[in-house]
Amino acid sequence: MNPAPATHRARVTLADATTAKRLVDALTEALFEVEAALSAFERPDGRWDVTVDFADAPNEAGLRDSVARAAGETMAQAISFDTVEARDWVKASLEHLVPVPAGRFVVFGGHDRAKVPGNKLGIEIEAALAFGTGHHGTTRGCLLLLDQVLKAHHPQRVLDLGTGTGVLAIAAAKALHGRVLASDIDAPSVRVARDNARLNETGHLVRVIRASGFSAPEFVEHGPFDLVLANILANPLRQLAGPMAQHLAPSALVILSGLLTSQATAVIAAYRARGLTPLRHLKIEGWSSLLLRSAK
Template identity: 75%
Template sequence: MNTSTLTPATHRASLAIGDERAARRVVDVLTEIFFEGEAAVAAFERPDGRWDVTVHFADAPDQTLVRRLVANAASEDAARTLAFDTIEAKDWVKASLEDLVPVPAGRFVVHGAHDRARVPQNKLGIEIEAALAFGTGHHGTTRGCLLLLDHVLKAHVPNRVLDLGTGTGVLAIAAAKALHRGILASDIDAPSVMVARENAHLNGVGDRVHAVRATGFAAPDFAANGPFDLVLANILANPLRQLAGPMSRHLARGAHVILSGLLNHQAPAVIAAYRARGLVPVLHLKIEGWSSLLLRAVE
């Protein structure tokens, strides 16, 4: 075993809160009390609308103090639900490789290097390293987008394709492999753009995926490469709603749009935003509490 990947045992405190504001108050208080290096605090919304708050401590925490801080920030009831445990030392890279089995999504299979040989001959393999947690295909949103992309490509051959918010580049790589043509991919995060380029080269489509750093549709690359016949955007609900107007102005007639990154209860508001811009819903996939939408621009 490579001991450089072995993480030491850590101590964890976790609780679920039904109110976003309370969850953020807890995060703010704990972040303020514990110095950097003493604790790492995170909060995530669950598919059921509740919030999970998790704190990882380098050393065993004073449980009474932590409960008191949570009670002050949220409520006594929230403090009583706090659970403390210890996470054993573990080689997380090795564990993630073992856990991330190949994920089929229509004609596509997302896999790690260790499973390269397990991709069927009649499928298009997309190789993504296990260390890149978001965008490996194991998240419901990525799989939903790939399934909808496969659905669209069975009946249409888009000429101009955009992967907006590309992340690890999975969707751009999938489109490039299936269509054998250039794909524009963008992300607001510079490291993500670099990762997408590296993954495109790893998958043999480095000359087809043009990854750029851009916010929204402001960069000149969008005007130069549009109007788009197909847009894939696996982002978040609020940015998707805000992008409805700018995106609609960069679409060709009859264009398809695949949207994801939204929880099931957020889908109606996103659909409404795009319907107001002339896009009608075609399919709605729900996977593990997450929604993926296929819409089409009115011709």
Template identity: 50%
Template sequence: MGQVRFYTRSGRTPAEALFDRLDARFADEGWPVSLSEVDEKAELFEASVYFEDADTVDETAVREAFGDAEPVREDLPDIDWMAEVLAGLKPVRAGRFLVHGAHDRDKVLPNDLAIEIEAGQAFGTGHHGTTAGCLTMIESVVRRRRPRNALDLGTGSAVLAIAFAKLARRPVLATDIDPVAIAVARQNVRANGVSRYVETATATGFGSPAFRRAAPFDLVIANILAGPLMQLAPQLARHLSADGDVVLSGILERQRDAVLSAYRIQGLFHRRTLRRGEWVTLHLCRNRAGAV
């Protein structure tokens, strides 16, 4: 008894094709299928399928589904992962923001801007350096610039959109390519009492009518990865107001200069870099004054 997963690693295109095959074969039976990037520099991706009971898995069917890709079998310990994760996740403080789970509501202080996000949902519980860095930068930008509206691009759990809404009390559009993430984001928005301010939408890049309704944005927040951020630079700049600000993260220190160059071409100037471990969060703006 115990969980088991089968996986292979390859480039993006074959990994995506394999993910589609596994999803078509196993999703209707309730077995989770995943696709994740395991090495950005090497452009290496991992396609996996998980089974609840290792003793009853039909390995022949699994290997047939993988086709020419020989899967690796990994037997997983029989652990209540949610309990383990919640036990290890402590509240995260970033400026006035306190990101916490329901089990830590008693840690909220009177002047905190509390954001309740449960682990195990969509990406973004505040514990990763990129999310915490964005929260710190959002507070700084909102206090100084008072943006009238915002975009949280690649919202995941919606923690950043919720943070902006709680602090600025202004409209924010939260988008993601993953409809599951958007469903979770909507739940979190409601749970945190900011439905009045936050609109959610499933969208790839800037391909949604929601952008046309809400743009231009005074503040764009994008915590994704360096590669997609550079690809999206022209579209992002077109949806930014004439004096708008941008907060970018999901960027390794060694990728910082390349990202800054991609946005400098679009007329966006670097104002500040916030470092947390190997990750950086960038603040850019339209206005050259004060840029570095």
């Protein structure tokens, strides 16, 4: 049996949450088209570890430049680079994957399966080399807004755009007992999302496709959509405002996240210009999640 391929890791420790969030935002933008998994965790001493796992060897100089712009030259020089076996990376990720409650939903790893209350909809998501998975603050914000929406509405055509691990698509499929289209630009994420859908017994309900934006014919086939979930990044969200509006049903609801609170105004403006009205703005751990409605 061939050994598991090594992944490449970059890590830096920052003094406070504000700097860590600023760095995470800068790196998510800089690494948008790179196969990389980004995580940020608070240490017991109050400092923050920011770690990036790369499928291929990273551009170290470019990464240091990005860190220098966001957190200063001292932090850029403090970055450590090493390699780690893929199975070790998964094990390390699981140590940080604690259950995330959000309304009726609980996102958890298999090691915490016994901790999920019987009256909750559990979504089991295992750590893996999936890219574009998002942060707990954004995932929780989307799930809280989804929970709110489904108390008053029963959308028939649902899209999870930029699905990552598939968590939002799985949540919608479980709560609605209905079909969901999920898409991602990243091939590893598509594979992981499909695996997670099967793991959660929603493989027959969640269809996962690889697509950039709204370019695939499946968007026309499955639309127009009554509900769209998009937990990605601020810049892509702004760029997708026009194409998304063209694929919405009248009075459709849209949940957006993956943006820092400081970026919310610009994203809201982009969607207002396309006829969407903001209904709610959740702020969790410095991240924003938005609920909007299209024109009637």
